[in-house]
Amino acid sequence: MSQKWFFTGRYKGYSFQSFQKDLISGVVVGIIAIPLGMAFAIASGVKPEYGIYTTIIAGILISLLGGSKFQIGGPTGAFIPVLFGVVATYGYENLLIAGFMAGIILFLMGVFRLGSLIKFIPRPVTIGFTSGIAVIIFVGQIPNFLGLSNVEKHELFLDNMHEIVLHMGEINRYSVLTAIICLAVLLLTPRFFPKIPGSLIALIVSTGIATIFYPTQVATIGSTYGDIPSNLPSFQVPDISYEKIVQLLRPAFVIAILGAIESLLSAVVADGMTNSKHNSNRELVGQGIANIVTPLFGGIPATGAIARTATNIKTGATSPISGVVHGMVVLLVLLLFAPFASKIPLASMAPILMVVAWNMSERRVFYHVLQTKSEDSIVLLVTFLLTVFVNLTVAVEVGLILAVIIFTKRMGDIIVTEKVLPNPANKHEKVESHVVTDSHDCPQISIYNVEGPLFFGAAQAFEQSIMSTINYRPKILLLRLGRVPFMDTTGEARLSSIVKDFSKHGIVVISGIKSQPKKVIMKTGLYDFVGEKHFFEHTGDAINYALTQLNTNKCLGCRHFAFKECTALSGTTDNFIEKKTVYQHSN
Template sequence: MSSVWTAVRGLVPSAADYRMLRRTWRGDLLAGVTVGIVALPLALGFGVSSGVSAEAGLVTAIVAGVIAAVAGGSNVQVSGPTGAMVVILVPIVAAHGVSAVATVSVLAGVIVLAAGVLRLGRVVSFIPWPVIEGFTLGIAIIIFLQQVPLVTSPHRAAPGELSSNAVVAAFQSIQHADWAYVPWSLGAVAVVAIVMLAAPRIHRSLPGSLIGIVIVTIAASLLGAPLTTIGVLPASLPAPALPQVDAGILASLALPAFTVAALAAIESLLSARVAASLADTGPYDPDRELVGQGLASIGSGLFGGMPATGAIARTAVNIRSGGRSRLASITHAVVLLLIVLVASGPVGRIPLAALAGVLMVTATRMVHRGTVRSILGSTKADAVAFVATAVVTVSVDLIVAVVIGVAVAGVFAIRGLARATGVHREPLPEPAEPGDDHIAVIRIDGPLFFAAADRVYAAVTNLSGVTVVILRMSQLELVDATGARVLTDIVTSLERRGVTVLIKGVPPGHEELFRTVGVLDSLRHHNHLFDDLDAAVEHARSHVRRTAAA
């Protein structure tokens, strides 16, 4: 019972989460305000881009931001709506309608919560770096292309009107663009982009995205620009309620929910891991992070929001601004709540084109040219995994892209590991004796597993003109069941041809496997197993002498 409590206690909030608060609270409050200002346009933009609403984006940032900050496994993680999640939600909205998003959020939250309880938080460590970067590049391209319909037309596309693929939808929206509207929208995008690029050069703490949005909103009002705006926003959070769905719809949402859950888990764990490397903010618990993110998505769905994940951009802003405890992330959510309570009217007058400009610049900042050059110039395997992941992310699906990227990286890794398996014929110890040419000493080193098994089998069994083969195995590293079985087949094949097989130097860690699979039983005599090479060679020479005499 005590072990169960210990396991559960590691997944729930405790007073130890705030042990640094006395020293860091001033910096945490300032960082929280800064992140809240930065998060406002992103929450609005991601809510609109997902096809749900700007309100849903704000609700997600507030509700999920608080829950994940309190229950998550990182001291500095900032959670809310993200671009990667928007990419998945767009086809869900197109296929099932806006009302399905809250249901998917709750279902995905339950799945992520279960993954945390089952201690699956370390799974993300199996995703190679090139796959992560290819995934990020693909998401950045999709986020950028998703803004094209907001720039080309004053009317939001109805569900099913545009393709669920961002590339196709961008071309469709350009073909049907309102060219009287485009100059105004492109002007708004240009102003926001210029301000966002210039603000950090003036002072790195200036919220360029918010300043750009304010400028465009004021200019649009003064000039009477025909820019579509966010519209009326509620002046309070909606009341929590269970999403209303029937069993048929619930079954059709199961696969989208698993996809959302997988993305939420991967993105949140990657963000938390990166955050832990940016500053000394204390360790993070990946299993508790999944629990916190699962509860955050459940809470967001109950309030009519979207699935939430850890957001690396906002988390990085939090750390750079001095955030060191959970108070900063909580403060960011409180700031957004205050904006909803007191400034929903002005926020509703923000042009959608201005939000599109924010997300376009955000997408371009997600891609680092130095990182791309490093991966493409590293190894062929890494370059292929990077490109394949990015292409599949844009053209097919995010989760499929990660699976294919990991598979490609795995195939190259297995091939490289198989090439490290060596089969070498060694000379016999001096002085030479008559009949030594009938003895072959074969050293097998490196890993012996399924990918190298056939090559090792062919190299050894193709020997000719010998009557004794000594298999040296002291340098064997990894051996799996297939590798052990191949050794059995080698001994059996040679013995069937009248070739005596001696085995020298079975590593202690492989003895049990060799006995289980039958490697040792395949030897003609139990005395054919040696620990010393000289003894094995002397036995082989005596065997050759006896054969010659006979």
């Protein structure tokens, strides 16, 4: 990676005062990240230290190599149901391989500049799966909150609910007390001590009380998962085979897409808070490298963390150095205080994750979209329900398919094809549809105004609307395509069908065609079939040409007077014309 890529604009004007701010921000965010890293790892079905390793390695690499100056990376709540599903189905070793593959996918997305494509994922889909994930996380922490023992974790939500109900008679009052103390401190700390990380204070207070008064009555990290080692694991390349790559390709792709969405959303939030601009492709490259390296040290997949990034900015961060400091702080805590972390009760971790779930639930936006009672509400509900009751992969796939279908229908409804004529009451004689009547319409020239994208979802309606109204076989068909911004091959095929059918007995003239549709019909040969002389930039020039192609014998005695030239062509007296005009204006 070049120096230009590494340093561009990220440390411009950096000073010792900037470093001081980054140091403070990094320490604060690092302290916040410690309990979250362990909690996310436990909820994902792996040992808590793997969340710590991820926070350190991925956090540092994402800050150094990503596209946002303020991004804080690490394990996040959004990954929990996906990672737990992979661990439950394939095991921890294969999770490392899936994370490694996801890193490669993210890296390639950034290299091929696909970062901007993430913005095309509809908001109802992201709200739906985010809210669904929040429900899964919240419900998943009920056993730890209540101190239920021997609760088997399942991949499906309903199975987990059934398991909780079965063990409801085993509630541990000490665990409930510990969880309530932790939750109370967690909620009250921001109100009375806004600058102190609430999650850390809540852990310290609830762990201290449990350790002093009832040390053997609650399950702890150490008693459940073993002591947390006070060092990083050794470098180890996962055992990758072709069969495993094929087997894990789908979960790896889901991890990559979810990671891309989360990291770029976080970067956008950071932009809004700092009036800066991130580089989406560079962000994906940084995320990719971090997720390639982290599994080599036993870490789980990571992405940009919105809450930690926002905290980083609020505490005064000025550059990626704060993210590096955050990772170093977590490493220092791991080396010095790992034995103490083993004494943390699982009941103390539960409220932290529940609050995370509550904050990420998008409940206000969820309700707002439901209130619209639109197609977006359907996409939102379907994505949400599938996330909760099936899995995130199916939810996103179905949500996107539904969104595409609805978008296609909406775009198809936008296409407007209407018959028009010049309005004599307008001094510029603009063509308008309301002037076309049974008594005011040219029998030889039909002018159609086409407005909207001419693509597969609208092409059939476009063809039918024209073909059904030219049964009387006019001589000239003038198509105004100035308001057709886009045409695909299906739209071209329908247009070609109209042109070729009409050309058997008449002339097709086209005005105002835009560059993209023009390129399409030039590639297919339709442009040459119509003939260059039949294309005009302005409708007025096209009408003038069409008038020269009329059968003047049919104009004699015509009473429609669709064009100003009709007076001379029809051979009608001026007195009749005057009466006709007065009649038209009076009606």
